[in-house]
Amino acid sequence: MAVRADWLEAPDDDVLELGPWRPPRWAAAILVVVALVAVAVAVVTRPRSPHHPPRAVVPSPVATTIPQTAVTVDGSTYVALVGGRLVARDLRSDDVRGSAFPPPVDGTGRIALLVDPSRAVLWAVTINAVPATLSEYRLPGLAEVRRVFWPPIVLAAAALAGHLYVTTSVGVADLAPGSSSPRRIPGLYGAVGPIVADPARHRIIAMDLGYPTDMWSYRPGGVPEESHTQLRLSDGTAAVVGDQLWIGGHQDERPVLWRLDPSSLAPVVAAWLPGGADTRVVAVAAGSRVLWLRTSDDEDSLYCVDAERGAILQTWRVRGTVDSVAGQAYVDTPDGVRPLPLAGCPG
Secondary structure, eight states: OOOOOTTSOOOSSSBOOBTTBOOBHHHHHHHHHHHHHHHHHHHHTOOOOTTSOOOOOOOOGGGGOOOOEEEOTTSSEEEEEETTEEEEEETTTOOEEEEEOOOOOOTTOEEEEEEOTTSSEEEEEEESOSSEEEEEEETTTTEEEEEEEESSOOOEEEEETTEEEEEETTEEEEEOTTOSSOEEOTTOTTOOSOEEEEGGGTEEEEEOSSSSBOEEEEOTTSOOEEOSOOBSOEEEEEEEETTEEEEEEEETTEEEEEEEOTTTOOEEEEEOOOOOTTOOEEEEEEOSSEEEEEETTEEEEEEEEETTTOOEEEEEEOOSEEEEETTEEEEEETTEEEEOOOSSOOO
């Protein structure tokens, strides 16, 4: 339906009123455009200081797929957010083994579920929420061990050997066993992107969000080591499967998926995933022998990828977060946690 606007009073002429001086409107418009161009050039050409890392860019939802389903390392229990509660179920009998309240989160935040690969511990971490809440539970009964409130916004998290590592806009911090607050790790101030645990090498892998992408490795109690190889990709996400480290992202209007050398963190294997211009590969989970991937332009497709060669083993049309162990995979759908039928995918 058309809306009449005849009540609006039309201007008498094309002149902008600015006190006694009456410049034409076209002159004022040109001044505004020139000012905007000057600001844009200043922002784009501003140098990146090595001493002051850039502010974190909160990634798009698909770039930070939050694991809201967690399967224990021994494959006996899975935990999911169900009806506002954490529920642990036996994978074989589907019996409830425990439940607990998750940390509170507002409308802009989400909860990530992380199983410590070396301990019977589940972490529930609020992402993009203020304050951040870091809750630790014992498995399988989900008895709450501690709940830590921390003012900075947490962007990503990884659990390793009793420690919880969290990424913020000013780098990575470590919540050690028994500690009441995370401690920032010197040398990782620029690592404002995803972070993953590498249990086989007793370390974490961290990265930034720039192009090219910088990566670091860090072992508890040691000094962070920055890779000498800058990866020519952006919007990177990573996953560790056994001894294999993979990174996916976007490069020159095409998706990229690389397996990295564990020492140099340089690409050694390139794999293919479908996608056109501006598509990026998103590593969403790591199984016992496979990598779970999605692409930014097709959130309905879920790929099971061989962790050695990068070959696609099986594909599903399903949304939701996923986790797996050998021979078992589960996806958190709007209708609840469902097992995925595995054919060529070993999980």
